[in-house]
Amino acid sequence: MTSRGFDAEARVRTYFKCENLQRGGAFKIRGASNFVLSLTPEQLTKGVVAFSSGNHAQAVALAAGLVGAKATLVMPTDAPRSKVEATRARGAEIITYDRLREDREAIGTRIAAQTGASLIPPYDHPWTIAGQGTTALELLEDAPEIDALITPVGGGGLLSGCSIAARSINPKIRIFGAEPDTANDTCLSLAAGRRVEIPPSETIADGLRATCPGRVTFPILQQYVEQILLVSEEEIKATVRFFLSWLKILVEPSGAAAAAAVLHRKLPADVGRVGVVLSGGNVDLETLAQIL
Template identity: 55%
Template sequence: MAVSAADEALRIPTFDDVQMARNRIAGIAHRTPVLTSRTADAATGARLFFKAENFQRGGAFKFRGAYNAIAALREKGSRQGVVAFSSGNHAQAIAYAARLQGVAATIVMPADAPDMKVAATRGYGADVVFYDRYKEDRSAISARLAAERGAVLIPPFDHADVIAGQGTAILELIEEVGELDLIVTPLGGGGLLGGTALAARERSPGATIVGVEPEAGNDGQQSLRQGRIVEIAIPKSIADGALTPSIGAHNFPIIQRAVADIVTVSDAQLVETMRFFGERMKIVVEPTGCLAAAAVLEGVLACAGKRVGIVLSGGNVDLATYGALLQAT
């Protein structure tokens, strides 16, 4: 049975979708560790719990949503290939999830995507098609390829099953550490923040939920404050996984209902947070993966006396770039 992107047009996911996603990914996606740091706790006056999705399959939380979306298609009888567009982490996740489920994958990636992310995507067996992120429309290119190849388009964040899959990360975190006062997640297109909100409202209803964007790309912050989806020019930041012009129509209603605020951090703050994780916690976290942690560790969010859940969304960064960023400051 053919399934088109139009079938997803009006379906806003619910907590039931998150629970179904957990069942689909059980035993496939890693239940990633929750890390703590006495140094970070002392510096912030809070009790911090880092959900380390840099240890997820494919190196980022994106594997959750990608695997769930493809599995849901297969449950509906689809054997079509899939097309996705992504700067890297969703690309790798779709490629990997598709290979595991015997599905062909085509990934549309910006020509300036990190080499390691391109190599990993191809290594999982996907066909990579490049585009100019500042001049070309990745959505239009992907839709054309999907039509030409008889495939299903799975966007990186604006898709009900992708959002539901991402929500499983916070579901696991709350199950492990109990209810939280504050939950902070990175924000690019909003799939992770939307999924986080679905899970948190059911399992830790007293928690304040905050999203964190790069300073150069605060479309989500503008959208939440204006009550409508605001589109901006493609931003430039070292947080390459969050360089989106707008958040998604599927997740914006969820964010409006459940997210208290969206804040921003600078590239310099991201580098300092990368340094903290490398030096003090001995882990590699990519710039985008540091967004939520930077807001807490750099004092953008006041969290003294609170139990705080923080998503480290990924660890896919070229080591030469990683070293250069740390050396430059």
């Protein structure tokens, strides 16, 4: 998708990859499906377990349902209600935790050990990363002329997968990420040359609240990413409003982070044509009302 109005405001030619219109409302179905389809029939009979603030949970529930496997999802108590309800509606069992006091990965690992279920990480696994990378494959198939690519970054699964895929097609393409300035773990980590952990943040972009880049994703980001661009809460909200008002599509705050960086002219001036991943569109009405 393209928008002359967005281009005029951003002063760069943009090509949007609308994962907000994807099945499950986000790109996460790609990684979850690739992971589930990589499991053996015996593994599937024991079910799958995952931890997520929402989009990965929905994706795992959906992917598991397609093959008849049981899904158990570990979700924070403050996850958007719409994401929790959508996950439950897909037949998953939901276990909640306090993100400020409990470790979701430890909970998920314990459940997997007790039940024999396969743990599906939201980003830090080669199968998940490979699935997310298909986003860039499709974008470059539709818009091979782009000279740069930008995605939101939380744990790094989408950005690392897209980096590998994009560079396999165009070795010269420039790779950027975008994250909230209040949840800047990837930016700090790349600057330090090591994984840096930050305290839990309260950004409106709930899907980008990772406190540290993944062990698997971080070396990939180090290899391919030119720069992480930081966006403010108001810049994210303004971008959500722009899409709703001018393009008539709903993009969630996390999904709008990369577009926010472009819209607010944070890309280097010599970028001519950029592919922008709108990573999701799952936002509850209370959050949307706050933004509008």
